Amino acid sequence: MLTAIVWALSATFDVSELAYRWTRNSERYQLDELPVTMFVLAAGCAWFAWRRYRESQRELLRRRAAEEEAERLLADNRRLASERIEAQEAERRHLARELHDELGQYLNAIALDAGRIRDLSADREPEIHRTSLAVMQSASFVYRQIGGMIRKLRPIGLDELGLPSAMEHCVEGWRERLPDASFKLTVDGDFDGFTDALNITLYRFVQEALTNVSKFARESSVEIYLVRAPLDGERGGEIVVTVADDGPGADLSKPRAGLGLVGMRERVEALGGEFHVASEPGRGFLLCARVPPHVGLPEHSVPSVPIEPDEPKSS
Template sequence: MKIKEFWKIRQDSKRDAVVITLVITMIYFVILWVNLAETLANWFAQYEEIQLDEIPFLLLLMALGMAWFSRRRMVELNKEIHLRVSAEEKIMQLLVQNKALTRHVLKIQEAERLHLARDLHDDIGQYLLAIRLDASALNLSTKDKNPQTSTAFYAKRILSNAAHIQEMTRTLMRRLRPAPTSSQDCTTAISILIKEWHEQHPQIHLDINVESCSSLFTEQINITIYRFIQEALTNISKHADAKNVSIALKSITHDGEQQLCIEIIDDGVGFNAGETSYGMGMIGMRERIDAVNGTFNVKNNTEKGITINAKIPIQA
């Protein structure tokens, strides 16, 4: 039943209560006018042997019972309305967040494509042109005895340019590649990810405790873990301004269920509680964990920084 119908029922119930109150009041005045109690008492006195004079009390008890029953149903209905309203508000909030996340993903895709096109044109294209010019100059340098225009000089420049292109190509491939969980052990892939991130941010002290339990994971969980940690590290490098980061991944047993626990702690600037609901990074991380029936929690630390915690159910 839709929430509008529940509200309509509630409004109709209030109207009916007012009508019943007015009707009972009118009937009460009629009873006073005809002196109904004495009339019934005299009439029931003729049938004392079959206890008809007790029927009014029975009817009163039945009325009280029906009133109590109706009251209980109204309380339950109000609770259900409240729960449905809360659920509908949460669903609407999730829909807004999902739409915002979709727009953000499309925006990031377009920005990444534009960035890659610029890299290919401005960087790799420039060095390829330099290689072509140096190679052409080699043909002219055989007759020139100037050391600055010698074959060895142009060969060194070609080697330098080729090395730059090779490194640039590796960087682009690293940005474009999927999560390497299908080609290697998940724990190994995560260790490589953390190592590469630390090489780019050597000023941040890392405390790593990654348990080797990849045999328990499905491919979807492997990708979720990898992207979750990748997104968390990206957020830390962009926004946290942290000096210390702790990453823990281990298998635990909670209420008889085996779970994978991921915990990432930093001592950065933290966040404003009002902003996290629509933070694209946080929304994306939460969506990934929800997709594997996990739980996601993020909170400010007592001193500074934040703690990100996720628990994913896994099968032994």
């Protein structure tokens, strides 16, 4: 269209004739050859611009393909991390079941047999009586150790009572271990019907955060918030868990020797969530995880596992 307009204007005003009259006195400078030269220059610039345009289009296509490939690899990485965590939790669940069903039952039988020996030898064989008491004490000790192992493998109450109750039990356990620290747990929202992967991720997040408190802030005030946004709100059911303390804090610019934060980040990001850390020396420590709601949709869950063996009973 621009070319047609230029041609019409040139034909109307006789541009070539005007140019000839203006340049005929400068024939010795060959100014009348400029139109052809400028045409070639314009054609060359147009070709160069077209080539750059095509190269930029190819570069955009390559970049878009690379971004899609990166997104695909990131999604695969998250899927593999999620499968690894699920496999790890499944193995822990299996070990908890085996400890309870197999080893626990045999220890219970040992305790009962030792109690029977104790009763039969109370008056006749003092040495056997003392030995049976020692066996019962050993069996009780092993039972307690197994109970502690099962609690680490599978959180108490998570399958039967849900995430909030399991959190309360976890915090109560840390209150007993750290009497100089104060703990405040706030739960807001509906946490029923979530997948096992989401429940265990949120629980392990709080568990690891409180483990850090026990290492670096044993006399601090700790606040734990577990919040789920309303389904019709701006975040549409997003789950947010925060653990903050007013302990000595840390300089995050320096490398840390432990792998606890790395494990937290892997678990949260495997579910498509966000993991944030904030701390300064002398200003406490803050850990925050934001998990999208779609990972909490119900699924077919694995049957619940007894998580704590019964205390051996003597006859």
